[in-house]
Amino acid sequence: MxxxxxxxxxxxxxxxxxxxxxxxxxxxxxxxxxxxxxxxxxxxxxxxxxxxxxxxxxxxxxxxxxxxxxxxxxxxxxxxxxxxxxxxxxxxxxxxxxxxxxxxxxxxxxxxxxxxxxxxxxxxxxxxxxxxxxETLYRRQRRLRTMRVDPCADQAQIRRYGNLSNVTTFQFEVSSKTTAETCGSALELTPSLRNLEIRAHLEKCDTAPQRDQMSARLVENVFGNFLKHDRQIVLRALQLRGFDLSSASAKLAKAIDLCRIQSLGLHHCSNMVDFLDQMKPADELRHPTLRTLVLVARSDTGRSASVTTVNCLLESFTGLENLVVAALWQGALMPGFKALGNHAATLRLLYIDCGPLPWDASDANIVTASNLHLLLGRCIQLEQIALEMPELVLAYIDTEIDKSSKKIAVALAAAPRLRTFRPHNQLEDRWFEARFGLDGWLDKNKVTYAGIEALLQHWATSFMSLSPGLTAMGLGFSRHRTDLLGIEVDRHYYVRGHQLDPYGGKSIVAMRMELDRVREIEPVSEILEINPYGPGLFRLGYQP
Structure with a gap:
């Protein structure tokens, strides 16, 4: 029927x-x-x-x-x-x-x-x-669970919004004592608050001591009532951007119950190690309940002497699902093999940008290209990964991909549920280099661009064939402008496809598509959109 x-x-x-x-x-x-x-x-x-x-x-x-x-x-x-x-x-x-x-x-x-x-x-x-x-928007939309407090807002304006009992997410744009105090008064009016996002604007602070002092004062003004009465606010998600956390970390730890936070994001903050020290459990009865950790270091932050802080924190609990570490050349923030292995059973998204992976290392706790397959083999839930390979050479070899890329591709194949991969590498091609040595800079014409397109597709096809589980990947995600010897290369997105030969044989082919189409074919591809160095906040693990 x-x-x-x-x-x-x-x-x-x-x-x-x-x-x-x-x-x-x-x-x-x-x-x-x-x-x-x-x-x-x-x-x-x-x-x-x-x-x-x-x-x-x-x-x-x-x-x-x-x-x-x-x-x-x-x-x-x-x-x-x-x-x-x-x-x-x-x-x-x-x-x-x-x-x-x-x-x-x-x-x-x-x-x-x-x-x-x-x-x-x-x-x-x-x-x-x-x-x-x-203000007009907030007064007309009384069901809103998100609210933003801007630098020019005052306490009278907050009161005009009406009942804030349904607000679960606050976004504070703090640049002065007045704004911070306004934000502090708003906290007292939101019993349902679960997510707090604070962006500090310290453009007027030219030196590190000034930034440190200003950050500490802003924290005191925002959480003044909690600090004065020895109370702690319970949050599900905390996002901080632009702070110097040297002196502010202790005050934040006193005002916020850090062990109850499930999603933590530190964006473009200085001295993040000081805050992570506060996250470590003080006793065996209280452990972090983090499910998402996002660390984005400031571009002008120097190398840190401590290399154990992140590892100690990650080794103190289990259950992390999303980990993003964008801190170029910040060895103190690079997770170790043991720390990542502690969360291997639950990790779903892993984004590491602390420099290229070394080929090998004498210290077994350093993640390298040689032991990556051992780590990923334990990541039974991992679906997306982004990292910088030791090198990415776009050699057009008919028989197989170059050895440096092959090692990473085989390692990715060890993760049973991995579907999306994004390398951070600058593009390098030996054929173009050889021609550059003879002819100088490449001509910007259709033939050159067609050659680059074919080269990238060939590399993506060869790489995907060695990682059968991959369905989507991206190329051209260097932190700086991506080019091949003067030819600018846009970001390329690929999905797994198949082609038939005249005899009916079936083979893998990487098909280039726009990002919107990639998202439709492979919904688990958020890592292709991640831009931790951009102006916005990186919200993972919670809904605003």
């Missing part, structure tokens, strides 16, 4: 639709008939991301009309800024926010996320305008 799909109950249709992963497929389903549109439109519009460099305010205004019933399904809105959006295109950005604040359906949003760097003093009137726009 056949059953027409559209006559099924709405709940059953919604369950069927929930198994469709690709947004493009959801959109196609929504266009088939009214019954399927009614259930497909919900996941399509439930979470929306606006990329400011792509927004056309005229089209946005046309979409923000009462007749657009889909707007009522928007629950989570993320504004993704670009680096110079506030210095080059400020008026358009403010207009976008104004439209959203005034024309989104009232009380529809649940979360609103905006990583917006502070404006310069010369644009103080624009700061006030932005603050007024955000």
């Amino acid at each position: 056949t059953t027409t799909l559209i006559i099924l109950p709405t709940d059953l249709l919604a369950l069927i639709i929930s198994y469709i992963r690709a947004p493009s497929d959801l959109r196609n389903v929504s266009l088939t008939c009214k019954a399927l549109y009614a259930v497909a439109v919900v996941p399509i519009y439930q979470s929306m991301t606006l990329r400011l460099f792509q927004v056309d305010n005229r089209k946005l205004l046309q979409a923000l009309v009462p007749e657009n019933a889909a707007l009522g399904h928007v629950r989570h809105l993320v504004i993704d800024p670009f680096t110079h959006c506030l210095t080059e295109n400020t008026e358009n950005v403010l207009m976008t926010l104004q439209l959203l604040a005034n024309f989104l359906p009232r009380d529809s949003l649940v979360s609103f996320t905006l990583d917006w760097p502070i404006l310069r003093e010369a644009s103080t009137h624009l700061i006030l305008q932005a603050s007024s726009i955000l």
Whole structure:
């Protein structure tokens, strides 16, 4: 007996639709008939991301009309800024926010996320305008569980927001004592607070002692009531950016119950080792409950003498699921073999950027290209990994990939559930080097670009064939501009595909695609989007 799909109950249709992963497929389903549109439109519009460099305010205004019933399904809105959006295109950005604040359906949003760097003093009137726009948004969206406190906010403005008992995530932009005290008063009004994100703006502090003193004072002002009454705030997620943690670490440890934190992010902070020392358990009865740890060192931070802090912390507990360490040449922050092995059974995402892996080492606790397969063989849940190989040579060899890359590919194959890989390496090719020695810089023409495309695809195909579990990977993720002898190379994203020869034989081929298509084919590919050195916060392990 056949059953027409559209006559099924709405709940059953919604369950069927929930198994469709690709947004493009959801959109196609929504266009088939009214019954399927009614259930497909919900996941399509439930979470929306606006990329400011792509927004056309005229089209946005046309979409923000009462007749657009889909707007009522928007629950989570993320504004993704670009680096110079506030210095080059400020008026358009403010207009976008104004439209959203005034024309989104009232009380529809649940979360609103905006990583917006502070404006310069010369644009103080624009700061006030932005603050007024955000106040309008918060007063119209009373169901919001996220709230942002900007440098120009005061306690009177916070009180005008009304009841804050449903707020679970605060984002503080702190640049002065006044702002910090305003943030501190807001903490007293949010009994449901679980996630706290604090960005310190210390642009006026030119020296390390100044940054240290200013950071400590800001912490005192934000958590003054907790420090005065010996109370500790319980948080699920803590994100700090821009702090010098030398003196502030002890105050933070006194004001926050660090053992209860499940997601910790230290972004572009100085002296992170001091804070990690505070995270280590003081006795055997209390252990960290971390599930996500993100460490991003400042670019001007010098080498640290201590090389055991991170290892001691990671060896003191188990259960870590996401680990991101972006600290170039910071040996103190490089996890050791034993520390990573302590979490091998639970790790799902591993991002290490502390320099290239050595080929070998006399110390067995150093992760190297030679013992990587032993570590990954124990990572039974690991799905995504990013690291810098000892070298990445794009030699076009028909028989096999070069030996340096082959060793890493074989090691990755030891992880049974690994699906996505991203090397940080600068691209290197011996054929191009040989031609450079004869002819000088390469000509920027179609033939050269076609050669680079073929070279990268050949390397990705050879690499994937040695790691049967990989379904997605990226190339061209160097920390600096990626090029091959003067030819700039964009980031390349590949997914696993297959091709048939004339005799019916089947072989693997890496197919280049846009990032959006890669995400549809392989949803577990967030590591290809990670930019820890960017202006925003890196939120893993919790929902704002």
